[in-house]
Amino acid sequence: MPISPKLSFLPPEEYGAGMSVHEVRFDSIRATAIPFKSSYFVVQPGCQSPVDTHSVHEIWMLAQGEGELIYDGESSPLLPLDFIYLEPPKKHEVRNTGAEPLIIFSIWWK
């Protein structure tokens, strides 16, 4: 029986009522060391992510919804298919400015 290529997720982490983070499990991949980690997170309409700052590099890929990115003190709109590089340790947060859940895929690495 073939191994499913579909990856699973760790139990979601909730940040208040408005945001959940779902980190990808890579332990089913035995063939290689994965040089990054990955998750997707969901921000509900009218809600925002907590301000984040960290030493790892990160890229956000906007899958669904509309948002406002606050990055290093500057605001810019976010739309589907936007790819965003978050340089460490710059502060970043995102607000859902639309009517549907905002869904962002994330990759981070040292």
Add this chain to the structure above:
Amino acid sequence: MPISPKLSFLPPEEYGAGMSVHEVRFDSIRATAIPFKSSYFVVQPGCQSPVDTHSVHEIWMLAQGEGELIYDGESSPLLPLDFIYLEPPKKHEVRNTGAEPLIIFSIWWK
């Protein structure tokens, strides 16, 4: 003036009328060596990607739409928020089985 965190893309590569691939440009990121490459690709309704096989590892992240994955000869449905690991050199292709464009984010690494 702050540098925008928004990444840009190489000119899209078209595969017939039904698929386009948009590779992310990382040359604006000077702080680090990126240990992967990334793109998003779009498959139009009723269309499919060409069969692909390669020596790099790849992960697909389904952002929008519905599809059918053919991986190593096995078929499985694809829905938004599915993360798929494509082990080299297994053959893979995806068909758009829905009514809207199928959008998949991809990461690949050696």
